[in-house]
Amino acid sequence: MAAACVRLISKVSRLVHEKPSCITNKAAAFAISASLRRPGRTYGTGREGFREGLSFLLGGRGLGCAFVLGGGFGLYQISNFAIKWHLADAATAPGLETDFKLMLYQYKTCPFCSKVRVFLDYHRIPYEIVEVNPVMRQEIKWSAYKKVPILMVNGTVQLNDSSVIISALMTYLISKDMTIPQILACYPEIKAKNESGKDVTEFGNKYWVMVNDAHCEQLYPEKDSRNEEIKWRKWADDWLVHLISPNVYRTLGEALASFDYIVHEGKFGRFEGFFAKYVGAAAMWIISKKLRNKHNLQEDVRQDLYKAVNDWVAAVGKKKKFMGGESPNLADLAVFGVLRVMEGLQAFNDMMENTKVKHWYGRMEKTLLHNCSPAE
Template identity: 70%
Template structure:
């Protein structure tokens, strides 16, 4: 409405200028008009009635220039009005759906050395998504006392939408980035919470469809160009959560020396007070060395748990094949990012060095390091 009114007003002014009698002089008038105007200019000054008379006797060419200026100014004013109106409309739409767009405000609650948190960071970094990190104290967990979900990672979107579980975070954000037709809240409806019991009979919360990227057939064809690529991605993402991640603790706490080195790293990188850090480093290392033995039995690992780690990593490399850079082809898919995120929590520890020396994973891992360097 405002743009149309502005255009009509400016158009009327321009027409009035162009339609004045002085601007409708016939071809026989110019000589007389010029002679008359020269006399008027000499006879009058620059103010009062003289200025008015001088203004009314401007040449036809100058009137046309003046009229064109009005039209040009009107067009520019119309453009600016429409532009501001459109920007205002976009701002209103964004206020109604603040999650739409590429400027999501993301906050990740994590333990830095947690494999599940690491794979979320790998996803966020690879996609160039900026995010804030809140390091959670693993003893008191005061940083997430506001949440009924007491595990990490937790991702907050625009400080209003909470996403739990690493695989749900990755699947939901990937869905959102591809479609951008639904808010994050709407996407989360595709991943319902399900109460279940684990293999020890303990009540747990699971999430439906958590390995699925919810896109239409057209988008799926672009995301998964090969026939079985979607199926393979889901298969290996499950493998990461159900097998690979369980090999980390038994390997990094394999011996008392390795357990102490691991907890030294955890205390340095984590959020501990002075007393908590001392307690965690020494008592935690001893406790985890003992627990790692139980984990080895629970997951039916070999006495030398390194062999299970080596086999798992070599199975992964074999599944990629010799003709592809990544499981996803020329670019990593979600399985690549999940495996990379889990394995990198061992960097700087003996288990990681042994893995790099005794498996075929090195070339793939170095390629992943290069493409995942978009940390905020």
């Protein structure tokens, strides 16, 4: 939560939630959706909601500066991991050459970044992590694309947008006759304006794995399994992520508990810790109310979370371990990546106790743990 909250506190949020734009298959030409409605990102990173909440909370410029310095700089200390190697066994990465190096630029608690990490971990693909400073963003200053996640391949090829990253890498793992640059051409970048008149970047076909008919039958053996995977990947981006912030910061007590954890883990000084916990928590509590209204959630936002999670479990069904059958598919990985960012918080505990997701979630945890373990 630290990185996303700092992005709000710093008033430099430029993240726009990922909205699906088009679909494609071998039998049909690429179709670019005209709809570019782009709701703000989760964890309070929507610009409109933050500005309204911040204006209401702060009022004065002086307190605003203290808010940025105390909350922003302080919170960054916990998320600043610089560069670290992810513990994955390169020798067991399926289909990747030993010199295939990936570097993920991220915010640790961003649901979209979590989705990418889950995918990479599941497929045992080794990667490095660069934790981006959400205030200064110096780590991605070199990039014209200013949102995270960003994935660099061998230091030369840049992949943007979590769903594009996942679809492109999955295509690469299956289709050995295509290079990453060739695959990226299947996901054209589209510049447009959203409903608010803001410039946005969209990507065509981003939920599609570009495989031929033979590979498609192997990857999607059941009828409509491909369409179901696409449907629920889009659902995770378009709906599920919007339930996170309103639930994590549902009450002032929950917001304080979340920031108390951040401050404790970050070992802040007294001044920084005060602003990180109390001012940051108050701001996020107010913003969560704005997000609740924006997305037409119920007064008790837990009910929306419970319904969404139970809808997902019902879609998986009782006869399958995962939506992908015996093994998780891309929809399983996406939903797990989004929900995982709530772990350790009251919202997560309530979700596990009041929905039917526990068994599926447990199976996902075991599968990820097994895949992340060093090969024998």
